[in-house]
Amino acid sequence: MQPLPRLAALAAFCLAALPAAFSAAAADGPRERLSFNADWRFHKGEPAAGKADDGAFNDAAWRKLDLPHDWGIEGPFKQEYAGETGKLPWWGVGWYRKHFTLPADDAGRRIYLDIDGAMSNATVFVNGREVGGWPYGYASWRVDLTPHVKAGGENVVAIRLDNPPDSSRWYPGGGIYRNVWLVKTAPVHVAHNGTYVTTPQVASDSALVNVQVTVDNDGADTDVQVATEIYALDKAGRRTGAAVARQDATAAAKVAAGKQVQLTQALAVPNPRLWSTEAPQRYVAVTTVTSKGRAVDQYETPFGIRTIAFDAQRGFLLNGKRVPIQGVCQHHDLGALGTAINVRALERQLEILREMGVNAIRTSHNPPAPELLDLADRMGILIVDEAFDMWGEQKTPNDYHRAFPAWHEKDLRTMVRRDRNHPSVIAWSIGNEIVEQGKPEGWKVAAHLAEIVRGEDRTRPTTAAYNHVSSGYNGFQNAIDLFGYNYKPHEYGKFHASAPHIPMYGSETASTVSSRGEYFFPVSDEKSKGLANFHVSSYDLSAPPWATAPDVEFKGQDDNPFVAGEFVWTGFDYLGEPTPYNADTTNVLNFTDPVQRAKMEKDLADLKKIAIPSRSSYFGIVDLAGFKKDRFWLYQARWRPELPMAHLLPHWNWPERVGQVTPVHLYTSGDEAELFLNGQSLGRKKRGPRDYRLRWDDVKYQPGTLKAVTYRNGKPWAEDTVRTAGAPAKLALSADRDKLQADGADLAFVSVTIADKDGVPVPRTHNRIRFSLTGPGEIVVTDNGDPNSFESFQSKEKNAFNGKVLAIVRTRAGAGGKLVLTATADGMQAAKVVLESTAAQGR
Incomplete structure (x- = not known):
């Protein structure tokens, strides 16, 4: 998959903006950042003969593909695969090779390979020579190709990955799964991630912007200067109008060959437009580097002007205003697409989460793709940027603990330098539930x-996510600036009383589990109940031993208003970790409390007796395909209190339950509601101060129409209705967008709903749906959100799961036109959706 054209357009825009002085010599030519994703060759495993690192190696028989690429998502699923990492073959050795020609006028320029992420233990070879590498699969890193490439001739870059088994607790993916770039600069240039923009003073009439620039000199001894202009950006990231601030060139600084120098400028931006979650307004600092009076580099740094603070009494403050953190934790896979980064897929996830009321994401448990932060900046989403899931103590035998001693400092500095100019980033997390919590010197x-x-x-601030109660009292609380508790709503008050000066938040909360559209009876408030047929009831009351229903965390937050907010585990379902149906649950038993540990071991041992491994989690508020579970509306009711909304559950198709008690729950932002069954009132209920759902627990099922009418302050607010459906009769298709770009990367997510003859969704259907496409594009993957579906994601047909299926369509690069997706099923009326793919114009 290629990156979306707005990234390429930005690169082209940067080049177009460079001053004429750059034309003086090729060696001092303008900076170029070129996509290096196209036309690779791939081989899984070591080649049978020859050395793949040799520039002359014959790779003609290898598979042709474009990056980013995740080899694991292609499957097949196999039950015998050990662990809880999705039952997909993500481990092993893989080779990528690319032949490319550098123009002759690149002689004298610096040539770099920037890799946003490769899973994992990467080694890079150029023309038969080893030139660098990086072990951490989530890191973004650079290799200097200059001494090894030939300008005016063909070159070969080969990258070997070695993804060991037992190296992850969830599905990590395999391959070069993020974007790769070829960067060309003059010998004197801004260093890799070499700008640092801060806003130490912000007022309504003026903001002070400091721009620190690190300049590398890979040429002869010289002098350098920098000058900076600041422009406002529009929503699409384009400059608007003239510069709002300008600082002329600094005094010349001497820099020796092979050295670097830091130069700093201070600029005043009048009447600054502040970045916030409601109005994510941004600027760009355009830095020009000159050497001996000639411009040699220009570098653009998008940033935002805002103030942040975590206060131990008031929580999180953005621009001086308290903003409750309404966050979710997110793993990095994109469901059926795997881990291969796609901007539109990420954007869709964020759009769904924003609809729910999410304003923050914790990047669990690793540095994210750069594109996630770009989107968060543009969409106004706060980010807690997390570095590690473990330190020197292992969670799995081959995980990052092996690299930690030698690489932790490089990885941590690389993450912070890459991400520190993003206004969305509000905290740096140094670790998640690390085992060292239980060590005296940890x-x-x-x-x-x-x-x-x-x-x-x-x-x-620095932060960490602690799952041991003791971490609030054994020194860990003083090692960081912002304290995060995982699953400890009952500890908030105790911690605050012991350390009233330390701000805190729920770094990981709830871990409620459910399967979309599954409801089991009788309904129990015991969190260990509600499990059947390798699914979990969607009454949103079930949770693992360490976790709680959402309501418990809500109460913990409301009873302790000094808590800055929460990050729910998780926003979307993800591949791997199918709790409570884990194949191997020992990695979660890192508790020092013997009573708690013994209880967990017993509960989990009981589950393992009946469990088979599932492919994906049950934690998500949204399922793996992007379909909303009932919990979506529970959180929306809390996080968007001014939105009139109501959501009833369960569905109302229970022919086997006529006359039996079938509890009804209502999620609403109203404060009162009346429930009607076939027009007869079943009672009016008013929410109490710590009621987060309204319940009618004694409803006896009768087919027909169930309706809730809600009120706010005594006035009508919102309604919801669920109806008993008839037999499946037709398919209904809905695309998230019908206008696409013909860039080879843009996606349409098409949802299929099985309905009766009147268009009422039929919830308990699992019919086989077949897809076909005409026009310049392809059906990339299909999914249904079922954690127990082991059919290939690449299949063009899929069984519905509780009445829904998803198909993802991708455009073809350079080929615009009409795309028609057709869905068919035996005995039902087929359906079509028409999409339009046009030449890429940038978004």
Whole structure:
């Protein structure tokens, strides 16, 4: 998949903006950042003969593909695959090779390969020579190709990955799964991630913007200067109007060959437009580097002007205003698309989460793709940027603990330097549920990591996610600036009383589990109940031993208003970790409390007796295909209180339950509601101060129409109705967008709903749906959101899961036109959706 054209357009725009002085010599020519994703060759495993790192190696028989690429998502699923990582073959050795020609006038320029992410233990070879690499699969890193490439001739880059088994607790993917770039600069240039923009003073009439620039000199001894202009950006990231601030060139600084120098400028932006979650307004700092009076580089740094603070009494403050953190944790896979980054797929996830009321994401448990932060900046979403899931102590035998001693500082500094100009980033997390919490000297590691972060950025707090109660009292609480508790709503008050000066938040909360559209009876408030047929009831009351229903966390937050907010586990379902149906649950038993540990071991052992491994999690508020579970509306009711909304559950198709008690729950932002069954009132209920759902627990099922009428302050507010459906009769298709770009990367997500003859959704259907497409595009994957579906994602047909299926359509690069997706099923009326693909114009 290629990156969406707005990234390429931005690169082209940067080049067009460079001054004429750059035309003086090729070696001092303009900076170029070119997509390096196209036309690779791939081979899984070691080649049978020859050395794949040799530039002359014959790779003609290897598979042709474009990056980003995740080899694991192609399957097949196999039950015998060990662990809880999705039952997909993501581990092993893989080779990627690319032949490319550098123009002759690149002689004298610096040539770099920037890799946003490769899973994992990458080694890079150029023309038969090893030139670099990086072990951490979530890191973004650079290799200097200059001494090894030939300008005016053909070159070969080969990248070997070695993804060991037992190296992850969830599905990590395999391959070069993020974007790759070829960067060309003059010998004197802005260093990799070499700008640092801060806004130390912000007022309504003026903001002080400091721009620190690190300049590398890979040529002869020289002098350098920098000058900066600041422009406002529109929503699409384009400059608007003239520069709002300008600082002329600094005094010339001498820099020796092979050295670097830091130069700083301060600019005043009048009447600044502040970045916020409601209005994510941005600027760009355009830095021009000159050497001996000639411009040699220009570098653009998007940023935002805003103030942030975490206060131990008031929570999180954005531009001086308290903003409750309404967050979710997100793993990095894109469901059926795997881990291969796609901007539109990420954007769709964020759009769905924003609809629910989400304003924050914790990147669990690793540095995210750069594109996620770009989208968060543009959409006004707060980010807690997380570095590690473990330190020196393992969670799985081959995980990051092996690289931690030698690489943790490089990885941490690389993450902070890459991400510190993003206004969306509000905190740096140094770790998640690390085993060292239980070690007497473990806090010293936390303090060491926090100091590394502060050495790169002091404008944001350091934080960590702690799942041990003891971490609030054994020194870990003092090692970081912002304390995060995982699944401890009952501890908020105790911690605050012991450390009233330390701000805190729920770094991981709830972990409620459910399967979309599944409801089991009788309904129990015991969190260990509601499990059947390898599914979990969607009454939203079930949770693993360490977790709670959402209502419990809500109460913990409301009873302790000093808590800054929460990050729910998780926004979307993800591949792997199918709790409570885990194949191997030992990695969650890292509790020091013997009573709690013994209870967990017993509960989990009982589950393992009946469990088979599922492919994906049950934690998501949204399922793997992007379909909303009932919990979506529970959180929306809380997080968007001014939105008139009501949502009833369960569905109302229970022919086997006529006359039996079938509890009804209502999620609403109203404060009172009346329930009607076939026009007869079943009672009016008013929400209490700690009621987060309204319940009618004694409703006896009769087919027909169930309706809720809600009120707010005594006035009508919102309604919801569920009806008993007839037999499946037709398919209904709905695309998230019908206008696409013919760039080879843009996607349409097409939902299929099975309906009766009157168009009422039929919820308990699992019919086989077949897809076909005409026009310049392809059906990339299909999914249904069922955690127990082991059919290939690449299949063009899929069984519905509780009445729904998803097909993802991708455009063809350079080929515009009409795309028609058709869905068919035996005994039902077929349906079509028409999409239009046009030449890429940038978005």
